[in-house]
Amino acid sequence: MLEQLLNAAFTVTIGVGAALAYFWGSNWLLDRFLLAGPNVSLSQSIRVDRARSSIRPWLFLAPALLFLSVFLVYPVFETLRLSLMDSNSQKFIGLSNYIWAFQDPGFLQSIFNNLLWLLVVPAAATALGLLIAVIADRLWWGNIAKSLIFMPMAISFVGASVIWKFIYDYRGVDTEQIGLLNAVVQGMGGTAQAWITLPIWNSVFLMIILVWIEVGFAMVILSAALRGVSEETIEAARIDGANDIQIFFNILIPQIMPTIIVVWTTITIKVLKVFDIILAMTNGQWDTQVLANLMFDWMFRGSDFGRGSTIAIIIMLAVMPIMIWNIRQANKEEGTR
Amino acid sequence: MIAKALKGKVFKGLTWGRAGAHALLLFLVLIWTLPTVGLLVSSLRDKDQLAISGWWTALTTTERTEVFRLPKSDAQVEENGRFVIRGELFKQGSNRTIISFGASANSLDEAKPGDTIPLRDNGDISVSINGAYEWVSQTGFTHTRGPRLFYEAGIPPTFSLENYFEVMTSQGIGRSFVNSFTVTIPATIIPILIAAFAAYALAWMSFPGRGWIVAIVVGLLVVPLQMSLIPVLRMYNTIANITGGDSKTYLGVWMAHTAFGLPLAIYLLRNYMVGLPREIMESARIDGASHFKIFTTMVLPLSFPALASFAIFQFLWVWNDLLVATVFLGNTESTLVLTGRLRELLGSRGNNWEILTSGAFVSIIVPLIVFFSLQRYFVRGLLAGSVK
Numbered sequence: 001m002l003e004q005l006l007n008a009a010f011t012v013t014i015g016v017g018a019a020l021a022y023f024w025g026s027n028w029l030l031d032r033f034l035l036a037g038p039n040v041s042l043s044q045s046i047r048v049d050r051a052r053s054s055i056r057p058w059l060f061l062a063p064a065l066l067f068l069s070v071f072l073v074y075p076v077f078e079t080l081r082l083s084l085m086d087s088n089s090q091k092f093i094g095l096s097n098y099i100w101a102f103q104d105p106g107f108l109q110s111i112f113n114n115l116l117w118l119l120v121v122p123a124a125a126t127a128l129g130l131l132i133a134v135i136a137d138r139l140w141w142g143n144i145a146k147s148l149i150f151m152p153m154a155i156s157f158v159g160a161s162v163i164w165k166f167i168y169d170y171r172g173v174d175t176e177q178i179g180l181l182n183a184v185v186q187g188m189g190g191t192a193q194a195w196i197t198l199p200i201w202n203s204v205f206l207m208i209i210l211v212w213i214e215v216g217f218a219m220v221i222l223s224a225a226l227r228g229v230s231e232e233t234i235e236a237a238r239i240d241g242a243n244d245i246q247i248f249f250n251i252l253i254p255q256i257m258p259t260i261i262v263v264w265t266t267i268t269i270k271v272l273k274v275f276d277i278i279l280a281m282t283n284g285q286w287d288t289q290v291l292a293n294l295m296f297d298w299m300f301r302g303s304d305f306g307r308g309s310t311i312a313i314i315i316m317l318a319v320m321p322i323m324i325w326n327i328r329q330a331n332k333e334e335g336t337r
Numbered sequence: 338m339i340a341k342a343l344k345g346k347v348f349k350g351l352t353w354g355r356a357g358a359h360a361l362l363l364f365l366v367l368i369w370t371l372p373t374v375g376l377l378v379s380s381l382r383d384k385d386q387l388a389i390s391g392w393w394t395a396l397t398t399t400e401r402t403e404v405f406r407l408p409k410s411d412a413q414v415e416e417n418g419r420f421v422i423r424g425e426l427f428k429q430g431s432n433r434t435i436i437s438f439g440a441s442a443n444s445l446d447e448a449k450p451g452d453t454i455p456l457r458d459n460g461d462i463s464v465s466i467n468g469a470y471e472w473v474s475q476t477g478f479t480h481t482r483g484p485r486l487f488y489e490a491g492i493p494p495t496f497s498l499e500n501y502f503e504v505m506t507s508q509g510i511g512r513s514f515v516n517s518f519t520v521t522i523p524a525t526i527i528p529i530l531i532a533a534f535a536a537y538a539l540a541w542m543s544f545p546g547r548g549w550i551v552a553i554v555v556g557l558l559v560v561p562l563q564m565s566l567i568p569v570l571r572m573y574n575t576i577a578n579i580t581g582g583d584s585k586t587y588l589g590v591w592m593a594h595t596a597f598g599l600p601l602a603i604y605l606l607r608n609y610m611v612g613l614p615r616e617i618m619e620s621a622r623i624d625g626a627s628h629f630k631i632f633t634t635m636v637l638p639l640s641f642p643a644l645a646s647f648a649i650f651q652f653l654w655v656w657n658d659l660l661v662a663t664v665f666l667g668n669t670e671s672t673l674v675l676t677g678r679l680r681e682l683l684g685s686r687g688n689n690w691e692i693l694t695s696g697a698f699v700s701i702i703v704p705l706i707v708f709f710s711l712q713r714y715f716v717r718g719l720l721a722g723s724v725k
Contacts, residue, residue: 004671008519011591015527023534027629056628057542061550064535064599070572071565071596072557078568089571132365135358145362147712149369154708155701156657158676162683162697163372166379166690178391178690180375212369217719224720244354273561276659280680295563296660305567312563323559330555331548 019063026059076316083309087302097310107311110289113203114272114318117290120204122267124211126260129218133226134248136219146223150216157213157276164209165281170194199287206288209277214270218263225259226252265322272318291315373701380698381496384691398491400436402445405486407462407470410478420460420477426468426488432495438464438488445487458484500695508686510696512670513678517656517700519587520666520674524594524655525648531595532602533644537632539603540610541618551607557600566664569593573665585667593665594658598651605650605721609643610636646718649711653704675700 030052086093101107132149136142152160169179170192177183182192196202229252237247253260275292282288284297291311299308379392390399405426413420427433439447440456448454450466460474470486505511538544539551570584577584613636621631637644655661659676666672673681679693679700686692708715 004519005515008522008587011588012523012526015523015591016530019527019530024629027627031627053542054544057538057544057547060534060538060542060628060632063531064603065550067531067592067596067599068554068557071569071593072560072600073553075565075568076560078571079564082567128365132362135362139358139362142362145366147709148366150712151373151705151708152369154653154657154704155373156659156676156704158659158679158683159657159697159701162679162693163376165683166376166694167372169690176390178388180371180391180393183391183393212372215369220716220719269559269561273563276676276680279659280683292561292563295566299567299570299664305571309567312561312567315561315563319559319561323556326559327552327556331552 022063023060026062027056030055030059079309079312079316082305083313085306085309087304087306089305093306097306100307101310101314106284106289106294109287110291110294113288113290116203117207117210117271117274118268120207121210121214121271122264124207125214125267126218126222126263128211128215129220129263130222130260132215132219133223134252137223137226146216146219149219152213153216155213157209157274158280160209160213161277161280164205164212165196168195168205170196196282197286202282202286203288206277206281209281210271210274214267218267221259221263222256225256229255265325269319269322272315376694376697379690380500380695381498382500382691383492383495383497384500384689386492386495387691387694388688395496396494398434398493401490401492403488403490404442405488407472407483407486409483410480413478415477418475420474422472422478424470426464426470426486427490432493433468434466434491434493435464435468436489436491438486440484440486442487445489456484462486464488500691501699504692504696504699508682508692508696509670509673509678510675510699513673513675514699516672517675517703520590520594520662521652521655523587523591524598525651527591528595528598528602528651529644529648532599532606532647533637533640534632535599536603536606536610537628537636539607540613541631541636542628554600554603554607558604560600562597562660565593565597566660570664585665585669585672587666587672590662590665593661594651594655597661598647598654601650602647605647605718606640606643608721609640613639642714642717643721645711645714646721649707649715650718652707656704 082089083097084092084094086096132146136146139145155163167180168182169177170182171177171179173192177186177192181195186192195205233251233255234247237251242250273292275290275296278284278288278290278293279296284290284293292315295308295311295315298304298311302308375392378395379387382392382395385401386395386399389401403426408422408424410422412422412424414423415421426435435450437446437449438454439445440454440462448464450464453461453463455461456472458480459476459478460472462470462472464470464486468490505514539547539554573584573589576582617635618631621635626634657676659674659680662674663677666674668677668681679696682689682693682696
């Protein structure tokens with residue numbers, strides 16, 4: 001184990017050293033060999049200068065571009081290609097995998113569940129985050145409260161799954177319940193249930209875990225946006241006789257709408273990618289399957305790269321509109337700069 | 338008059354609103370913290386108690402029905418013409434108490450501590466509150482198999498680090514802890530360096546295609562990881578086949594994490610660097626400083642907040658990741674990271690909450706420390722990464 005840590009430390013040194021050596025060395029080479037000699041004309045010297053400054057950015061960018069192309073850009077096209085191939089990626093089978101997908105009950109179940117997640121989680125997390133941001137900013141202990149609500153963001157999905165599985169725990173009819181949820185349900189006169197095996201409701205219980213994690217994110221971003229709303233506008237509205245509720249819905253919400261959209265879309269993307277929670281809690285049993293976990297399933301247990309790729313492409317298609325919108329926004333900003 | 342009435346009303350509404358706000362926020366904070374508190378409390382409890390009572394009862398004495406088989410006849414001693422078998426129901430120093438006892442499972446409430454009841458085989462038995470029993474008979478004991486004694490034990494609350502010892506040593510969490518660090522540290526440091534240079538080029542150098550690269554980086558920010566898994570796995574397999582090496586290596590997972598972290602790193606750092614004052618850059622250029630010099634001596638130090646933000650993001654993301662580690666590192670003993678181990682324990686030891694709770698706590702303590710000590714940078718990074 002010590003050897004392994006030393007190995008890691010060694011890699012850090014080598015990795016960082018190699019990167020530094022590359023950046024420093026390539027720069028040095030550029031300056032050294034593309035040097036205008038002492039007896040050259042002005043035009044020649046300008047040309048050399050220009051050549052240098054057109055090469056240098058690419059030296060700075062090269063490692064990043066290499067990593068991005070090999071691990072992200074190329075795989076997008078490769079996955080697209082593999083989705084048209086059979087399970088061993090040997091034979092071209094056209095759209096068969098897609099046709100399979102839309103006839104497969106497991107896939108349709110996943111699509112249904114994903115839609116459910118997309119409807120519930122971003123809305124719930126954004127709304128709760130906004131609520132907490134609005135309340136906490138007016139109370140003296142608001143910052144402590146925000147810090148505590150923010151905490152789950154640091155916890156892994158698997159860790160959160162253990163935490164919540166313990167809450168949903170069920171121990172037979174006649175035994176004392178050690179899960180908080182069942183204890184509360186019994187305390188209020190209900191009957192304890194094995195919540196995780198109860199279709200539809202179990203999906204909701206899994207969603208609660210993600211909401212629990214994401215509310216902190218929504219809260220922090222929205223809280224910052226709320227602080228950006230000008231005091232004068234609110235004052236003016238108050239003088240005009242608007243009450244708190246009206247101010248909230250007619251002034252605050254419209255002013256921070258762009259931020260709400262950013263929060264909403266960010267959580268939407270996370271929902272599409274989440275798989276750890278389902279894998280750890282139910283592994284897709286009891287009708288809780290979602291696309292990301294289904295993909296993992298086909299890739300590993302089914303060892304069918306064709307179907308796995310097809311599901312990945314479908315997740316990608318779902319993300320696509322958000323991606324295009326983001327790029328447009330970024331380009332717009334670039335234009336104004 | 339009107340003004341006064343209005344003032345009163347507003348004031349009243351405000352106090353009500355205030356109290357309501359306090360109550361609501363307190364309620365939400367409780368929901369958000371109780372699950373984790375429950376995990377921590379449970380991980381410190383005795384594993385027998387943990388299995389039979391909720392963690393919120395951790396400070397009260399729990400009751401449990403237990404059975405004890407009394408010793409065989411050769412344990413008897415003769416005292417004043419009587420035959421006696423003595424012993425303790427509880428281990429030394431367990432602080433447990435007897436609430437009631439009986440000779441059969443149905444007569445558990447037969448006797449209170451200090452009472453004497455007849456046993457079916459022979460003689461009478463009395464049990465004191467601390468679990469010491471005395472079995473007395475006028476005739477000698479001859480049984481070869483001791484009868485059973487049923488009792489209700491009161492178990493006082495105990496807290497210990499025993500569960501942590503157990504998971505760290507025999508459940509492999511200790512090993513996985515080291516593995517997680519092995520994955521996380523290089524995967525956090527290397528992308529920062531690569532991204533910083535790229536971000537500088539995209540922020541302060543002008544060259545054709547810059548806008549395109551920025552757009553591609555923004556696009557890649559949201560590309561689902563799922564897209565990369567199969568092609569990269571196939572690529573690793575091919576390389577392993579050619580070189581005869583292993584396809585699941587730490588190097589492979591470091592490179593994958595580096596690449597997956599780059600879009601956010603470049604995006605965050607570039608946005609930050611673009612905001613650095615133009616005058617400083619230009620005057621340095623006029624003084625003849627090269628881009629390399631400006632970058633290393635001015636931009637990098639000035640960008641420290643952004644570098645720290647990204648470092649925290651990447652650290653938390655890699656530490657908490659399950660997918661990339663499972664796919665590219667595998668599930669062997671020497672490579673299983675904490676999240677993977679925890680997931681495995683959830684499957685194999687799903688009802689051993691003493692293992693799961695302490696294991697989970699070990700896995701979340703490092704990110705929690707990082708998070709709470711560096712929250713300022715984390716929040717700054719979140720804001721820079723999302724609000725534009």
